[in-house]
Amino acid sequence: MAVSAMPHLKQTLQHCGLYAGFELRRLWLTRRGLMTLAATTVIWFFLLRYAIAPAADVIASDGFQQLFRDMFGSFGLNQLFAWPAPELAIYWILSLLLLPLLCLFFTANQLCSDAERGTLRLLALRSSRLSIVLGRFAGQMLVQGCLILLSLAATLSLAAWREGGLTLPMLHAAAVIAVNLLLVLLPFTALMSCFSAMVRSSRLAVSLAIVSLGLMFALLSWFIFYFPDFLFLLGYLPGTQVIQLLPLQGWQTLQHALLPLLQTLVLLSAASLLLTRKAL
Numbered sequence: 012m013a014v015s016a017m018p019h020l021k022q023t024l025q026h027c028g029l030y031a032g033f034e035l036r037r038l039w040l041t042r043r044g045l046m047t048l049a050a051t052t053v054i055w056f057f058l059l060r061y062a063i064a065p066a067a068d069v070i071a072s073d074g075f076q077q078l079f080r081d082m083f084g085s086f087g088l089n090q091l092f093a094w095p096a097p098e099l100a101i102y103w104i105l106s107l108l109l110l111p112l113l114c115l116f117f118t119a120n121q122l123c124s125d126a127e128r129g130t131l132r133l134l135a136l137r138s139s140r141l142s143i144v145l146g147r148f149a150g151q152m153l154v155q156g157c158l159i160l161l162s163l164a165a166t167l168s169l170a171a172w173r174e175g176g177l178t179l180p181m182l183h184a185a186a187v188i189a190v191n192l193l194l195v196l197l198p199f200t201a202l203m204s205c206f207s208a209m210v211r212s213s214r215l216a217v218s219l220a221i222v223s224l225g226l227m228f229a230l231l232s233w234f235i236f237y238f239p240d241f242l243f244l245l246g247y248l249p250g251t252q253v254i255q256l257l258p259l260q261g262w263q264t265l266q267h268a269l270l271p272l273l274q275t276l277v278l279l280s281a282a283s284l285l286l287t288r289k290a291l
Contacts, residue, residue, distance in 0.1 A: 030146025096170035201278035
């Protein structure tokens with residue numbers, strides 16, 4: 012039984028790699044992908060020029076740090092000053108708050124366009140629907156990883172220019188940020204796998220995701236208002252670990268890694284089930 016399952020697993024992984032590689036090539040070798048890179052470059056240029064750089068100068072001043080400690084010390088936010096460069100601290104905050112929302116728009120078209128054009132039916136004849144879901148998901152994570160690394164490289168360049176050179180602690184902090192951002196984006200990307208398997212339009216997938224998340228939060232808040240003992244349920248929503256990550260620094264951030272991994276596993280299983288039961 013185990014021996015017969017090995018070739019099937021190997022084939023599934025091979026197909027996943029092909030789909031993921033296709034998504035990566037589409038980023039670097041197509042007009043649409045290059046436009047995405049250009050748009051990302053413009054967005055991060057303005058963030059670096061008009062948000063991160065000025066805020067870093069403010070954070071680096073001793074007066075602001077003392078005022079911040081006096082105002083927010085009890086909330087455990089002093090760890091923000093432990094980053095080796097203030098640019099990385101600002102990047103950490105902005106990325107944790109902005110990237111999950113952008114992820115809903117960026118990864119909405121995992122399966123929609125293929126279903127609309129009818130190519131999904133052709134792909135399903137040559138590979139399992141599980142490999143299609145996992146391959147598209149892995150490809151989107153690779154693409155987002157590339158964009159995160161590019162924006163981190165720009166932030167490191169800005170920090171190195173202000174500090175007079177690039178240091179090992181900066182590179183270590185950048186690695187921490189990259190790993191944690193990918194972990195945060197995992198459940199959101201898997202969530203869009205579910206919605207893109209349900210509908211044939213990326214716009215509709217985004218709308219459903221926003222409405223569903225908002226409705227779920229509203230219903231849980233209403234339920235918790237009458238039953239306060241169930242407050243812990245809010246902690247299981249995608250992205251709730253972002254608030255917990257904000258005041259942390261270093262590899263201690265990985266203490267919150269298990270929840271997004273479990274959420275991703277559940278959501279990908281749901282996406283695979285939805286695509287399996289869907290008539291192509």
